[in-house]
Amino acid sequence: MSMGDRRVTGEEPNAGAVPSRVRIHTGPQRTSVPVENGRRSEAMRPVVFDIRDMSVHYGAKQALGWTTFQIHRNLVTAVIGPSGCGKSTFIRSLNRMNDSIPGFKLEGQVLYHGHDVYDAGVNRVEVRRRIGMVFQKPNPFPKSIYDNVAWAPRNLGMKRDLDGRVERALRNAALWDEVKDRLHASALGMSGGQQQRLCIARTIAVEPEVVLMDEPCSALDPIATARIEELMRELKKTFTIVIVTHNMQQAARVSDRTAFFTAELDSKTDQRTGLLVEFDQTARIFSNPRDERTENYITGRFG
Numbered sequence: 001m002s003m004g005d006r007r008v009t010g011e012e013p014n015a016g017a018v019p020s021r022v023r024i025h026t027g028p029q030r031t032s033v034p035v036e037n038g039r040r041s042e043a044m045r046p047v048v049f050d051i052r053d054m055s056v057h058y059g060a061k062q063a064l065g066w067t068t069f070q071i072h073r074n075l076v077t078a079v080i081g082p083s084g085c086g087k088s089t090f091i092r093s094l095n096r097m098n099d100s101i102p103g104f105k106l107e108g109q110v111l112y113h114g115h116d117v118y119d120a121g122v123n124r125v126e127v128r129r130r131i132g133m134v135f136q137k138p139n140p141f142p143k144s145i146y147d148n149v150a151w152a153p154r155n156l157g158m159k160r161d162l163d164g165r166v167e168r169a170l171r172n173a174a175l176w177d178e179v180k181d182r183l184h185a186s187a188l189g190m191s192g193g194q195q196q197r198l199c200i201a202r203t204i205a206v207e208p209e210v211v212l213m214d215e216p217c218s219a220l221d222p223i224a225t226a227r228i229e230e231l232m233r234e235l236k237k238t239f240t241i242v243i244v245t246h247n248m249q250q251a252a253r254v255s256d257r258t259a260f261f262t263a264e265l266d267s268k269t270d271q272r273t274g275l276l277v278e279f280d281q282t283a284r285i286f287s288n289p290r291d292e293r294t295e296n297y298i299t300g301r302f303g
């Protein structure tokens with residue numbers, strides 16, 4: 001594969017072992033709280049991801065086509081749309097989680113602070129440290145609560161003040177008070193909602209900039225869901241959040257921006273390809289969408 005070729009396939013030989021050639025610089029993490037209420041200009045909010053004309057194939061099948069939009073720092077960006085429209089494909093492409101899928105091929109650009117995360121020489125371990133991920137089903141390791149949170153920092157050699165790091169992550173995930181007296185008990189004894197907050201703690205323990213969440217509440221009851229939603233509003237003060245959700249009310253409650261995808265049938269190939277229909281401020285998507293397909297979806301006429 002030539003250096004200029006942006007395509008990436010799952011069969012790439014040196015996968016994961018490439019030392020960093022391109023360093024990714026993000027500048028200092030902001031701690032101020034830019035609230036999405038129109039008072040701050042767009043220019044003041046740094047662009048974290050600039051996604052340009054991104055297409056994804058799995059083998060011969062095109063899963064996602066020509067997606068272009070930007071993700072801004074300290075906002076919650078929601079990705080919504082019917083099943084199979086490419087939401088998971090999209091979010092997993094932001095931190096190269098799809099690389100190991102045979103036949104995966106990405107075209108276009110995924111610029112993270114101006115650096116293409118698919119450039120040859122970008123260190124994937126570094127990409128995943130900066131851009132963490134929380135999955136649909138809580139998946140704690142069969143280890144203690146402490147060891148779950150300490151796992152990634154230990155692996156990355158972040159050993160200084162590990163106890164402090166674990167405590168901070170658990171506090172930021174709104175879990176500390178519930179677990180501080182049983183840090184060495186198994187994580188598998190926790191409730192589903194606690195396990196998902198533990199997975200969030202595990203992700204933020206290495207201080208990423210971005211937290212990707214793929215339907216993080218779909219396995220949880222309404223009370224646990226409400227706690228995670230509340231937590232997201234806190235987390236966005238420090239992190240940039242991208243959440244896939246099939247729950248439109250959830251997108252409306254927690255997100256600042258919404259990307260609506262749909263799956264369009266190509267009559268020639270008889271295949272469905274995911275497409276971005278509309279990206280805008282969440283309030284606008286839900287009150288005054290520009291595209292009829294968005295309107296049909298959010299009013300429940302489709303999907």
Ligand SMILES: Nc1ncnc2c1ncn2[C@@H]1O[C@H](COP(=O)(O)OP(=O)(O)O)[C@@H](O)[C@H]1O
Nearest residue numbers: 058063082083084085086087088089090101274
């Ligand atoms: N590992 C894979 N191999 C082949 N096709 C896949 C794979 N994962 C997803 N797809 C296909 O890509 C399309 C988009 O899937 P996905 O991103 O999971 O959609 P969503 O998350 O919106 O339900 C679907 O047609 C799905 O069948």
Ligand SMILES: [Mg+2]
Nearest residue numbers: 087088089214
């Ligand atoms: Mg999905």
